[in-house]
Amino acid sequence: MALLRFYLPQRYHRPVIRTLRRFRTTWAKNSGDWKWLEGRPVSLANLNRSLWRGSNPSLNYYTLLFLSGVISALGLLAGSAATIIGAMIVAPLMGPITGIAFAVSMNNRRLLKRSGMSLLTGAVLTVLTAYLICETLGLTTLNPEITARTRPTLIDLAIALAAGSAGAFAKTRRDVADALPGVAIAVALVPPLSVVGIGIAMSSRSVTVGSTLLFLTNLAGIILSGGLVFVWQQYGSLNRARRGLIASSLLLTILGIPLGLSLRKLVVEEQSRTQISHLVRDYMLTFQGTDIQSLSVESDPDRLIVDLAIAAPRDTFSESQIRQARQFLAAELDRPVELNVRVFPVREFSVPAE
Template sequence: MKLSYRWRRRLVSWRRILQELTASNRGDWIWLKTKPLPVASLNRDLWRWAEPSVNYYMLMFLSGVIATLGLLANSSATIIGAMIVAPLMGPIIAMAFAVAMGNRRLLKRASFSMVTGVLLNVATAALITFVLGIDTLTAEVQVRMQPTLIDLGVALAAGAAGAYAKARKHISDALPGVAIAVALVPPLSVIGIGIASWSRTVTVGSTLLFLTNLASVIFCGALVFLAQNYGSLGRAQRGLTVSVLVIALLGLPLGFSFRDLVIKERTRSRLNLLVRERTLALRNVNIETLTVRRRQASGLLVDLEISAPSDSISAQDIDVLHGFLEDELNTPVDLNVSVIPIDRFRALTQQDSSNRQIP
């Protein structure tokens, strides 16, 4: 296929412009190249991050206060602010570096700072919850009670990002974003809320989430440090082995939670579809709440709350919906439906009433 003379001239013109732009931007640009920090410099920096100083404990206390109040108030913005304030990412990244380098002294110091900071945060959350007397589980609290494999994947990626950013001087500004992604402080505050409200489910679920984040950040952080020629695989072998075992043990309940999450979401989508398209009597109702739980034996327990006009839904309509749902999911389902009656009233002004009486 031959190009016309006009198109060939355009191609030559575009090529000349591209060459001029390329020539104007040529150069060595050594100052733009980023290299990993020297070992001594990074080691000193991480020792400062792992130091259990007064500033560290003050920020941990304040972040615990902010996170707890944000969780109880169900405020996502407040919780994000607590993640940024919390300095807990520093000792954990230092632990990952210590694993890669085989530095036991740094590992002990960073572990001490991490453990004491965690205890301070949990105690702060428990005290605030006990004093306020609020035991309502908000949506932000419930989210952190059921970790899944998705949370594990986020923690692994965040650990790698944190180690890479810490080893590169010019991209260390990404660390606040890493702290937000891995969300270390909110699970600790949820643990304190669970302790204050004597809720085993809340405490165990949030503890599982925090341990998942902790082990994942240390494991992936150590791998990234090794990939940047910090330490050696021989020195890090023991620490990596322990991290892998912890992640594998945590992966079992996380896998079960992820399976339950998939089943619940599938049930919700199927039920919404059936209500809207397959059942004529329920087509125009409003779905208020929908919860799906697994029964201890087998099958699912579905609680559905809908709002509809009085006497518009019969028991036969619910039986039809139940049959459709079991056929779609191919599993036994216990369906509990609560109908909130809707009564509509209209009050008119005297002027409107008089107008309506006029034929």
């Protein structure tokens, strides 16, 4: 107000001041939840009690987790994204993991043991449930919903860090508790465990290892970011949380190596796929005029593996043409290329209406 009196002519002082006061009063009456500066965290006793209950390895906990595991396994085997999302919401695993993050910030060994035991037994139950369901149904096909959880990257780590921060912050505020289901969906704890069980049932080492890596990435990311948020909200201190945060950071550093390599491989494959698709459709006379059904690229350390599926009549291509196409791709990409072409015979029938 003093600045206004200094810069404005005197005849404008009162109208401007009245307008500003009216605006401030209107804003205060209608701002509602936007008064974030007035939001106060829950008390330490209430938060500790809530997380202690959420980490309780009770019959209710295992019942919900078992049902969530059933929904998740069936959704994965059926390739149903909506069903998998339902399993994420039902799963109670976020409780003990958030309890571990809080125990780290407070150096609370009792809560750490309780939450750790609930998490470990719950993870084993989920894996076992998926294994038994897969063995019973006898399905051996890996659909996109399963394979999507076998190649984690640094992107998944970033999601876990953000979700862990959101989950911990939601626990400290009564008015944002509704965000917890969204956090459970974002970080997806149960589906990776279900994929572990499916991988064991199918005797697929790559599926088992990849999904285990994804779960460990989510777990370590939530614990680290959640612990930091609890410390930031003045639950515990950096001195108390030092050991736990160092352990989580060390685990994330170790996990970051394969995650970074996986992300690099994913980027290379996507860039190569875009370039190869452009070359095949626009510059290679061999494939012009054909119906390209699918194009996939896999990057190995010493080569690119290109799988091309084409719908065309029989004897459209010869082996020499495919060899020339491979040489052209290798020259353009400046990298060894293995080209696999599958041709689906096309037979068309046209029956006129009677």
